[in-house]
Amino acid sequence: NAGVTQTPKFQVLKTGQSMTLQCAQDMNHNSMYWYRQDPGMGLRLIYYSASEGTTDKGEVPNGYNVSRLNKREFSLRLESAAPSQTSVYFCASSQPGGGNTEAFFGQGTRLTVV
Amino acid sequence: EDQVTQSPEALRLQEGESSSLNCSYTVSGLRGLFWYRQDPGKGPEFLFTLYSAGEEKEKERLKATLTKKESFLHITAPKPEDSATYLCAVYGKRDDKIIFGKGTRLHILP
Numbered sequence: 521n522a523g524v525t526q527t528p529k530f531q532v533l534k535t536g537q538s539m540t541l542q543c544a545q546d547m548n549h550n551s552m553y554w555y556r557q558d559p560g561m562g563l564r565l566i567y568y569s570a571s572e573g574t575t576d577k578g579e580v581p582n583g584y585n586v587s588r589l590n591k592r593e594f595s596l597r598l599e600s601a602a603p604s605q606t607s608v609y610f611c612a613s614s615q616p617g618g619g620n621t622e623a624f625f626g627q628g629t630r631l632t633v634v
Numbered sequence: 635e636d637q638v639t640q641s642p643e644a645l646r647l648q649e650g651e652s653s654s655l656n657c658s659y660t661v662s663g664l665r666g667l668f669w670y671r672q673d674p675g676k677g678p679e680f681l682f683t684l685y686s687a688g689e690e691k692e693k694e695r696l697k698a699t700l701t702k703k704e705s706f707l708h709i710t711a712p713k714p715e716d717s718a719t720y721l722c723a724v725y726g727k728r729d730d731k732i733i734f735g736k737g738t739r740l741h742i743l744p
Binding site for chain 1: 677
């Protein structure tokens with residue numbers, strides 16, 4: 521049982537390049553999330569998806585787009601990467617409404633934009 | 635808007651020295667308050683969910699409590715392996731966001 525899987529684990533981009541971070545979960549969860557983590561800033565919500573076919577902005581959505589491809593997969597796209605997007609990105613999933621509402625996290629993608 | 639504030643930012647304790655971490659929150663109806671542990675280079679690991687004021691949960695040397703405005707993570711007789719960043723998060727009724735605090739970095743000295 522893999523839980524939440526993120527790819528890639530590491531990536532270096534040049535300013536202006538684009539890329540997509542992939543996330544897949546095998547727990548049949550309805551909700552999925554993308555966070556970024558910077559030193560001293562905790563986890564900040566970029567976008568979330570409450571169910572297949574819906575997405576909503578979080579605390580820091582500028583410069584990002586997302587796609588909820590199906591119930592399992594939620595991708596994060598950087599159209600034109602900037603050095604300010606250097607961060608560690610975490611994907612998470614949860615099942616609201618059930619007995620256990622906590623989110624489960626992937627191992628993260630460490631992104632450097634030069 | 636839902637908000638979470640954790641204190642202190644960092645805490646250094648001697649092995650065996652008990653203490654508490656604080657998580658103050660404002661939320662439009664609480665569906666759940668979560669505590670996570672995060673080790674360097676890894677994703678957050680779930681510890682506890684608290685749903686209503688007065689609730690308490692325990693796991694080994696950790697005990698989490700909840701009031702209407704804050705939660706505490708009590709660490710009793712900690713060991714060096716308890717060193718980590720502890721994160722608090724809230725899940726409100728207004729939407730499906732899970733909002734995190736900035737965390738407390740805990741270092742237990744042998």
